[in-house]
Amino acid sequence: MLHPKLSSVSRRIFEGPKIARDTALNNMERVSAVTHLISSLELLAAPELQSDGGFNDWQVNREHYAYANKYLLKALDVIANPRVTEAMLLSRAAAAAWIVSPFGQNRSRFAANALLASSAVAMNPRFHHGTDGSDQASIVCQTGAALARGFGMRPSATDTALWAVGLQTALAYAVSGWVKVCGETWRNAQALPNIMRTVDYGHKPTWELTTKYPTLTKAITFGVLTIEGAFPLVYLGGGRLFKLLSASTVAMHVGIAKAMGLGRFVFAFGAMHPAVAYTVQKKKGVSYDRNDDFPKVVAIGVATLVLASAVDKARARAIVERGHGDESFLETSRGARLAYRWRQASGAPERVFVLESGAMAAPESWDWVAECLSAHGSVITYHRAGYGRSEPSPDRGPYRLSTAIDDLVDLCEWVGAGREVILVGHSLGGYLVLKAASQTNANIGGVALIDPSHPDQYRVSPEQRRGALGLRNHVRETAQVVRWGGGLLTKRPDVYDELSPESRRHTDAYLKSAKVWEHAIEEWDDMFRAFDDPRNSRLSSLNCAVLCLSAETSIQALEQQQIMHEDLAGLGATGKHEIVPGSNHWSIVIDPAIASQVAASIIAMLCHEQDGGSS
Amino acid sequence: MKETTWQLRLAQTVAAAWLIGTATTQTPWRTLDKARDKDFFQNVLPNWRFFAPDPARHDFRVLFRCRLDDGTETPWAALKVSSGRKLIQSIWFPERRESKALTDTAIQIHSVLGSPGFEDSPSYKLLRGRVARAVRESEHGNRCVDLQFLLAKDGGYDFAEAPEYVFVSRLEPYEPAGSAYVGV
Numbered sequence: 001m002l003h004p005k006l007s008s009v010s011r012r013i014f015e016g017p018k019i020a021r022d023t024a025l026n027n028m029e030r031v032s033a034v035t036h037l038i039s040s041l042e043l044l045a046a047p048e049l050q051s052d053g054g055f056n057d058w059q060v061n062r063e064h065y066a067y068a069n070k071y072l073l074k075a076l077d078v079i080a081n082p083r084v085t086e087a088m089l090l091s092r093a094a095a096a097a098w099i100v101s102p103f104g105q106n107r108s109r110f111a112a113n114a115l116l117a118s119s120a121v122a123m124n125p126r127f128h129h130g131t132d133g134s135d136q137a138s139i140v141c142q143t144g145a146a147l148a149r150g151f152g153m154r155p156s157a158t159d160t161a162l163w164a165v166g167l168q169t170a171l172a173y174a175v176s177g178w179v180k181v182c183g184e185t186w187r188n189a190q191a192l193p194n195i196m197r198t199v200d201y202g203h204k205p206t207w208e209l210t211t212k213y214p215t216l217t218k219a220i221t222f223g224v225l226t227i228e229g230a231f232p233l234v235y236l237g238g239g240r241l242f243k244l245l246s247a248s249t250v251a252m253h254v255g256i257a258k259a260m261g262l263g264r265f266v267f268a269f270g271a272m273h274p275a276v277a278y279t280v281q282k283k284k285g286v287s288y289d290r291n292d293d294f295p296k297v298v299a300i301g302v303a304t305l306v307l308a309s310a311v312d313k314a315r316a317r318a319i320v321e322r323g324h325g326d327e328s329f330l331e332t333s334r335g336a337r338l339a340y341r342w343r344q345a346s347g348a349p350e351r352v353f354v355l356e357s358g359a360m361a362a363p364e365s366w367d368w369v370a371e372c373l374s375a376h377g378s379v380i381t382y383h384r385a386g387y388g389r390s391e392p393s394p395d396r397g398p399y400r401l402s403t404a405i406d407d408l409v410d411l412c413e414w415v416g417a418g419r420e421v422i423l424v425g426h427s428l429g430g431y432l433v434l435k436a437a438s439q440t441n442a443n444i445g446g447v448a449l450i451d452p453s454h455p456d457q458y459r460v461s462p463e464q465r466r467g468a469l470g471l472r473n474h475v476r477e478t479a480q481v482v483r484w485g486g487g488l489l490t491k492r493p494d495v496y497d498e499l500s501p502e503s504r505r506h507t508d509a510y511l512k513s514a515k516v517w518e519h520a521i522e523e524w525d526d527m528f529r530a531f532d533d534p535r536n537s538r539l540s541s542l543n544c545a546v547l548c549l550s551a552e553t554s555i556q557a558l559e560q561q562q563i564m565h566e567d568l569a570g571l572g573a574t575g576k577h578e579i580v581p582g583s584n585h586w587s588i589v590i591d592p593a594i595a596s597q598v599a600a601s602i603i604a605m606l607c608h609e610q611d612g613g614s615s
Numbered sequence: 616m617k618e619t620t621w622q623l624r625l626a627q628t629v630a631a632a633w634l635i636g637t638a639t640t641q642t643p644w645r646t647l648d649k650a651r652d653k654d655f656f657q658n659v660l661p662n663w664r665f666f667a668p669d670p671a672r673h674d675f676r677v678l679f680r681c682r683l684d685d686g687t688e689t690p691w692a693a694l695k696v697s698s699g700r701k702l703i704q705s706i707w708f709p710e711r712r713e714s715k716a717l718t719d720t721a722i723q724i725h726s727v728l729g730s731p732g733f734e735d736s737p738s739y740k741l742l743r744g745r746v747a748r749a750v751r752e753s754e755h756g757n758r759c760v761d762l763q764f765l766l767a768k769d770g771g772y773d774f775a776e777a778p779e780y781v782f783v784s785r786l787e788p789y790e791p792a793g794s795a796y797v798g799v
Contacts, residue, residue: 052744060744120658129715130716140661147630160627164630168634168661176664180666183668186667191669198672200697203700263707477644
């Protein structure tokens with residue numbers, strides 16, 4: 001049984017907060033205004049950051065906004081005028097001081113709230129570099145205050161504003177805590193020493209303490225993760241945990257201010273706590289008339305988003321399953337069912353180009369290359385089994401690249417009956433076409449490798465291996481997100497922007513399929529396994545021409561890349577290696593202008609062969 | 616007055632969309648930041664992922680040197696953007712803006728490093744401009760013909776870790792007068 005005094009302290013700690021509506025709003029806007037005041041004065045004190053030679057030189061940063069419509073860009077130009085910038089910062093400081101002061105009625109305070117929130121947003125392009133989370137948190141509070149005051153402090157509007165800020169606060173702490181949990185350095189308690197050792201955000205004595213007392217460091221680290229991650233629990237039990245978690249997080253902000261020099265965060269986040277305190281109270285408390293519509297509106301919004309995600313997922317699946325409508329199918333000897341598209345060229349030579357994509361790449365990425373090549377022969381694009389409409393054998397065992405190679409051999413022999421076959425492979429597809437070319441009985445007239453993978457690449461370059469492993473993790477995580485209906489929220493990689501609208505539609509749908517991402521992981525894993533096996537280093541020589549085209553950035557990024565690509569070109573009876581200027585790993589096939597150069601090089605290789613050329 | 620008007624319903628809907636939009640862009644995976652890409656001002660949707668999932672463990676450093684009018688080269692000098700920590704900086708820290716801006720710029724440079732036309736990227740130009748200003752403010756301001764700079768990262772107070780070079784710039788012509796911005 002607790003001592004009566006302890007029991008009383010415990011009761012006080014775990015009893016919910018009591019705060020009136022107007023008090024919560026006034027405290028929120030006042031404390032938040034302190035952040036705006038300090039922030040504006042700091043920016044006024046450092047004008048060189050905005051001038052010529054500063055990191056916020058508008059003449060340069062304007063390029064980030066060049067896509068904006070001309071009126072918006074003109075407005076940003078006006079804000080960037082040094083005199084206007086200074087005047088706006090002075091106005092912001094004055095408005096913040098006004099809110100902090102005990103003066104002013106609702107209307108003037110509304111004007112100040114609105115000025116602070118809107119100017120902070122409007123000026124962000126001007127201060128493109130150097131802003132931080134405290135600026136964002138203080139916008140949230142002033143927007144909330146402007147909402148309440150814009151409605152004349154009507155109780156229902158003030159409650160809406162306080163709910164909006166309160167839920168943003170719970171979200172902010174929860175995100176900050178849980179996303180940290182996803183980071184390895186937070187889980188192994190290295191994050192704190194890592195931050196503290198930096199001059200920018202760290203503190204030498206604190207860093208020394210973190211290295212001297214690892215157990216204490218671990219306790220602080222897990223303490224931070226706990227109080228941030230658990231913060232939303234304040235909304236349970238009428239706010240019984242509010243005092244404990246609020247005091248803990250404020251103490252954390254104060255510690256961060258001292259050790260990391262992030263003092264504005266104390267006011268920016270401290271300002272949000274009154275809104276939380278007000279909204280966690282039981283309805284039967286001081287605010288018995290509190291309007292709780294806002295959480296219901298949020299719940300409706302979340303339900304709508306979930307529904308929209310499900311509809312989007314079903315729509316994407318339908319697009320993938322329907323395909324372009326002109327696919328043919330081939331049952332391979334390994335039991336796979338390959339969906340392939342055949343661009344038949346009228347009057348073109350009896351030749352067929354078979355285009356093999358990189359890991360996970362949509363066959364539509366070949367559109368521009370295929371268009372250019374189609375004047376010189378038929379063009380085949382297809383999904384490897386496991387991607388898109390192509391299905392692997394139902395009784396297949398663990399995925400192996402060798403199966404994909406066997407499927408490609410079958411495809412070449414099927415579409416190449418009576419024709420010359422030209423194999424073209426991008427990235428991993430380059431490795432696959434080299435293997436297939438050495439195994440097939442088809443009449444292979446040439447092999448073109450477009451920035452291809454080399455089986456030695458991960459042994460030669462640990463950096464490339466690290467990058468590939470990082471990408472694999474990203475693919476694994478995205479697979480989970482897409483599987484749970486998050487496809488609606490995923491960004492299409494910019495590289496596909498160059499495709500036609502119809503191809504973009506198919507690519508979007510393709511990338512929203514969890515099956516694609518999951519199959520990519522299998523393919524990736526077997527690629528690592530295959531490339532780690534030194535026996536795969538020995539690629540067979542071919543009796544045909546081999547052209548290897550490197551992306552300029554691939555060569556720049558890795559010194560040995562050129563040697564590896566020259567090595568691949570050397571496998572041909574005649575071999576040629578070229579670097580495609582201005583290209584990167586993706587643009588080398590997807591960018592229309594670069595793709596036409598690539599196609600021209602492939603055609604030049606064939607013409608050279610017909611003329612009986614040598615390497 | 617009626618408590619719940621259509622204007623208030625609209626405000627609630629907008630605020631809810633703002634909250635949900637914010638929530639959708641807070642995963643550890645930037646590929647899900649679709650809504651953030653549509654945030655023109657870049658701060659309407661707050662980013663609550665502070666120092667997460669893994670915080671930076673390096674300081675970025677910029678070094679520069681000049682080729683003078685007599686053909687000699689000056690030794691590499693460090694660009695000073697932040698000073699040591701003082702207690703006052705817990706509440707007043709204008710210098711923080713520039714050190715944060717350098718970090719932001721360096722991260723952008725990292726993302727475009729090696730791309731064709733890298734030297735035309737805004738982040739490269741900003742760093743070049745900042746170095747040119749440092750040269751103007753140095754004793755070599757009147758005699759510098761070309762400048763060169765390098766970006767490196769190090770372990771801050773942890774001297775056990777060797778600095779890592781990010782890139783070395785090409786020789787850039789030095790403009791003594793800068794390129795003063797004529798505002799609108």
